[in-house]
Amino acid sequence: MIQSFSLNKVFLLLAGLLLITSSLSAQEMTITGVVTDASTGDVLPGVTVAIKNTTSGTITTPDGNYTLTAKSGDALIFSFIGYTTQEIVITAQEKLDVALQPDVIGMDEVVVVGYGQVRKEDATGSVFTVKSDDFNQGSTTSPQDLIVGKIAGVQIVSDGGAPGSASTIRIRGGSSMSASNDPLIVIDGMPLDNRGIDGMSNVLSSLNPNDIETFTVLKDASATAIYGSRASNGVILITTKKGKAGQKIKVTYDSKFSIGKIKETIDVLSADQYRALVNERAVNNSSVNPDLLGSASTDWQDEIYRDATGHEHNIGIGGSFKNIPFRVSAGYTDQNGILQTSEMQRTTGTLNINPSLFDDHLTINLGAKYMAIDNRFADKGAIGSALRYDPTQSVFNNTGIYGGYTTWLMSDGSRNVNGTRNPVAQLQQKEDLSDVSRIIADFQADYKLHFLPDLKVSMKLGYDYSDSDGDVITDLDAAWVQTASSGVKRDYTQEKKNELFDFYLTYNKDLPTLDSKINVMGGYEWQHFWSKSSAFEVDRFNTTIEDSKNETENYLVSFFGRANYTFKDKYILTATLRQDGSSRFHKDNRWGTFPSAALAWRVSEESFLKNIDVVSNAKVRLSYGITGQQELNNGDYPYMGTYRLSDSRTQYQFGNQFYTLIRPDGYDAGLQWEKTTTYNVGLDYGFFNNRIYGTVDVYKRKTEDLLNTIPVPAGTNFTDRLLTNVGDLENNGFEFSINAVVLEKKDLFWEVGFNLAYNNNEITRLTNYDDPDYRGVETGDISGVGVGNTIQINAVGHPLNTFYVYEQVYNANGKPIEGLYVDRNKDGQITTADKYYAEDPAQDYNMGFSSNLKYKDFDFGFNGRIGIGGQIYNNVIVGGRYQEMTVNEYLTNMPSEINKSKFETAQQYSDYFLEDASFFRVDNITLGYNFTKMLKPLLGFNLNVRAYTTVQNALVVTDYSGLDPEVNGGIDNDVYPRPRTFLFGLNVNF
Numbered sequence: 001m002i003q004s005f006s007l008n009k010v011f012l013l014l015a016g017l018l019l020i021t022s023s024l025s026a027q028e029m030t031i032t033g034v035v036t037d038a039s040t041g042d043v044l045p046g047v048t049v050a051i052k053n054t055t056s057g058t059i060t061t062p063d064g065n066y067t068l069t070a071k072s073g074d075a076l077i078f079s080f081i082g083y084t085t086q087e088i089v090i091t092a093q094e095k096l097d098v099a100l101q102p103d104v105i106g107m108d109e110v111v112v113v114g115y116g117q118v119r120k121e122d123a124t125g126s127v128f129t130v131k132s133d134d135f136n137q138g139s140t141t142s143p144q145d146l147i148v149g150k151i152a153g154v155q156i157v158s159d160g161g162a163p164g165s166a167s168t169i170r171i172r173g174g175s176s177m178s179a180s181n182d183p184l185i186v187i188d189g190m191p192l193d194n195r196g197i198d199g200m201s202n203v204l205s206s207l208n209p210n211d212i213e214t215f216t217v218l219k220d221a222s223a224t225a226i227y228g229s230r231a232s233n234g235v236i237l238i239t240t241k242k243g244k245a246g247q248k249i250k251v252t253y254d255s256k257f258s259i260g261k262i263k264e265t266i267d268v269l270s271a272d273q274y275r276a277l278v279n280e281r282a283v284n285n286s287s288v289n290p291d292l293l294g295s296a297s298t299d300w301q302d303e304i305y306r307d308a309t310g311h312e313h314n315i316g317i318g319g320s321f322k323n324i325p326f327r328v329s330a331g332y333t334d335q336n337g338i339l340q341t342s343e344m345q346r347t348t349g350t351l352n353i354n355p356s357l358f359d360d361h362l363t364i365n366l367g368a369k370y371m372a373i374d375n376r377f378a379d380k381g382a383i384g385s386a387l388r389y390d391p392t393q394s395v396f397n398n399t400g401i402y403g404g405y406t407t408w409l410m411s412d413g414s415r416n417v418n419g420t421r422n423p424v425a426q427l428q429q430k431e432d433l434s435d436v437s438r439i440i441a442d443f444q445a446d447y448k449l450h451f452l453p454d455l456k457v458s459m460k461l462g463y464d465y466s467d468s469d470g471d472v473i474t475d476l477d478a479a480w481v482q483t484a485s486s487g488v489k490r491d492y493t494q495e496k497k498n499e500l501f502d503f504y505l506t507y508n509k510d511l512p513t514l515d516s517k518i519n520v521m522g523g524y525e526w527q528h529f530w531s532k533s534s535a536f537e538v539d540r541f542n543t544t545i546e547d548s549k550n551e552t553e554n555y556l557v558s559f560f561g562r563a564n565y566t567f568k569d570k571y572i573l574t575a576t577l578r579q580d581g582s583s584r585f586h587k588d589n590r591w592g593t594f595p596s597a598a599l600a601w602r603v604s605e606e607s608f609l610k611n612i613d614v615v616s617n618a619k620v621r622l623s624y625g626i627t628g629q630q631e632l633n634n635g636d637y638p639y640m641g642t643y644r645l646s647d648s649r650t651q652y653q654f655g656n657q658f659y660t661l662i663r664p665d666g667y668d669a670g671l672q673w674e675k676t677t678t679y680n681v682g683l684d685y686g687f688f689n690n691r692i693y694g695t696v697d698v699y700k701r702k703t704e705d706l707l708n709t710i711p712v713p714a715g716t717n718f719t720d721r722l723l724t725n726v727g728d729l730e731n732n733g734f735e736f737s738i739n740a741v742v743l744e745k746k747d748l749f750w751e752v753g754f755n756l757a758y759n760n761n762e763i764t765r766l767t768n769y770d771d772p773d774y775r776g777v778e779t780g781d782i783s784g785v786g787v788g789n790t791i792q793i794n795a796v797g798h799p800l801n802t803f804y805v806y807e808q809v810y811n812a813n814g815k816p817i818e819g820l821y822v823d824r825n826k827d828g829q830i831t832t833a834d835k836y837y838a839e840d841p842a843q844d845y846n847m848g849f850s851s852n853l854k855y856k857d858f859d860f861g862f863n864g865r866i867g868i869g870g871q872i873y874n875n876v877i878v879g880g881r882y883q884e885m886t887v888n889e890y891l892t893n894m895p896s897e898i899n900k901s902k903f904e905t906a907q908q909y910s911d912y913f914l915e916d917a918s919f920f921r922v923d924n925i926t927l928g929y930n931f932t933k934m935l936k937p938l939l940g941f942n943l944n945v946r947a948y949t950t951v952q953n954a955l956v957v958t959d960y961s962g963l964d965p966e967v968n969g970g971i972d973n974d975v976y977p978r979p980r981t982f983l984f985g986l987n988v989n990f
Helices: 002-027 143-147 221-230 271-282 300-304 381-388 423-428 932-939
Strands: 028-037 048-051 057-059 065-071 075-079 086-089 098-100 110-113 116-119 127-131 154-158 167-171 184-187 212-218 235-240 250-261 308-321 324-336 343-353 362-376 430-448 455-474 487-511 516-539 544-567 571-582 591-602 615-629 643-645 652-654 657-659 662-664 674-687 692-704 707-711 721-725 728-744 748-765 777-781 790-794 802-805 808-810 816-821 845-855 858-868 871-874 914-916 919-930 944-958 980-989
Touching: 048 065, 057 065, 086 098, 110 127, 110 212, 110 235, 143 154, 143 167, 143 212, 184 221, 221 235, 221 544, 221 571, 221 591, 221 615, 221 674, 300 381, 300 423, 381 423, 423 430, 487 544, 615 692, 858 944, 932 944
Parallel strands: 028 098, 184 235
Antiparallel strands: 028 065, 048 057, 048 075, 075 086, 110 116, 127 212, 154 167, 212 235, 250 308, 250 980, 308 324, 324 343, 343 362, 362 430, 430 455, 455 487, 487 516, 516 544, 544 571, 571 591, 591 615, 615 674, 643 662, 652 657, 674 692, 692 728, 707 721, 728 748, 748 845, 777 790, 790 802, 808 816, 845 858, 858 919, 871 914, 919 944, 944 980
């Protein structure tokens, strides 16, 4: 009995243990799977997989796999930046694959900043990013065209419609009067030399727009001060496309075919109108000679312009090969300009490799960008000649001289050296060619220490090299080279190097016991800029006109640091400090210190807002900082005394011998960088789960030690005018942006965007002492009425480049009375003291708008801009005066505007020629269709094919009487017209 009982107990005990073990085995299991992108099928490395309400979890490997031990009934949370978080309850499955949906609105959660990245919600500065999906579409040979109108406070105005033409970029207005106002541009962590490359209009045109992933603009001092002495005008960070770990290899092919047409031309007198006018005025004016009239009817503008064709092809291959992310690409662009003979061919290639080694502790980024560009520049002087050349003359003459082109002759048969040049001859008898090659290479290694993974060591090496040479060749029989002083062949070369070394440490640590996070970064940077150039020019007699060589360099050595502290994910403090030492300044002024501090408060995380569903984001930002400007536009050694050889007119005679003198230039050994102090208050907002989101910023910027050329007493220097640090300048403004997802359904998606910026610019000081007679620094060269004339001024109490003019008097019919101006000082006579400060060229308000609509496989989008305020000086019609009809035995045509003004002589300083520069512009309209679904049944696999058509520069509405109200500097002087371009494009991904 006892034995039997014992055996029963043992049996029962063993059975109970078996049941318990079986029960535990049913509850605990190993879950494995792979996480992918639902839209592309690519695996996603780094996805956080956590068990809800626990501290247990893991992250996916580079190939998207994960392994996790969990219990049946547990909820797994899959989260990844840029994707919608998913929660899945475990049942009995041990294999669980998950496809995460991209979160369209959350794609900007990580933004690039100087020397690193930051979560957007943790950013304390005014930072705005435009991704490749949001770029402007169309024929974009220059990268900056991709973001025109996209960012509040950023104005981009091209210098004209020539292929690869330069653009003027201004972030929150200009901060300088004499130094550069261009922002610092950084490509993949490599700060560029903002000075141009000979033989290339736009330093950025060497970068293929198709290789760009993001544009990030840093606007306030909290964001820019990490770049110190180069950041007063803002910073633009450009990142290029790279492969991703675990991504399937993809091939993309993009092609574009375009035709550009001139929208309109300047209205000038036709041949018949001109004949009638010449004959009419010849009756009472003996200087007007109708015998000079020809028998032709030539539209000279029609002769110099053409339809501009172009095509572009780009292929890219990227993904992950044996867990090594990579991307390679090649591109070719062939673009003609609408002005005869202008064209550009560009070949590009890129390589990016970014593997992770040693369990992701070591990350390497290796990049190389190569560009070769061939330009033929058209003589833009032909634009002005086409407006002024006599329309009764034919393009060609019957004499065969001067290449067969019609040329103005004197009565004795010799060439009239003052006559307007034949515009067709200017284009066809001159070749202005350049070949430029450039390579930008960078290597970066980031190592998270194995024994202290919170500490990362980063090292970056960068190299930017360009080599350019050009030839300007004029036909020997061209009319304008028939004098010894005219060059017929000019050769030039240039080499440039930009070398970079960065070394910095980053410590990133979560402190859960203190409910805090810290991120501290500090490092050292060395950068070297070097260039060597030469130029050689001869005239038709092979006499040397120019033979010059120049070699120069400068160094920049920097120490920098940044600290971020976050408390309770609501309160964020950022502080930066940079110290720069530049060889451009005297040793006593060589070092500058540039600090910044910023606070951010995520109000939406407070209890009184967190449970309000309407408000999804509300963050207040406050920042202060000091930045500098060392691009003085005065060479690499502005603080040093320089000497130059005098010309033949100022030689010194000693006996019968004449000696060339060495003349000293004036200089200021105490030159230093301009300093800009910026205050910024901002709000980032979002409503309805960020269906509506945007920013508001208010700022004040004050530049001190402003560079100005001032008069100096005789005998105190080698010159009567000296460039020195004296003066202050202020910019005040606000910015507003809003984006909204209006519709988001299965087959319908519609998003709109709008931004608004206001900026007020004022010079507050220009001299070291008060001088009531000092009106300011005259600037703004104008042409067509002699030489050395200016129409703008920089003066205290007024914006930069304010127009400085006489106030025109009009008769009862509203017609200007020639030579009659308002006597503003009431002294009974008209002198320069009666000039007044009019408006400046900058628009008071700049707006950008965009719309993107997708319906099933169709997509339709447009974007544009609005500018309100500002003035433009119509230098084109200034030449419309009867005095110019017959001069020195040649005739000159005039704009039709002469029928309104009736001016006999030049009135170039009259405010009659100032016009309102306000405009409404639609930059791009695009309609596309995706053929993927249509092709899949035919091909048996997914081939993503999208075809689209774009109209670029589609519409301009303005009261300005000229061709285009957007003119860099506000003076319209025969600007290369911007064409209206019709483009057909094809995107193929497989």
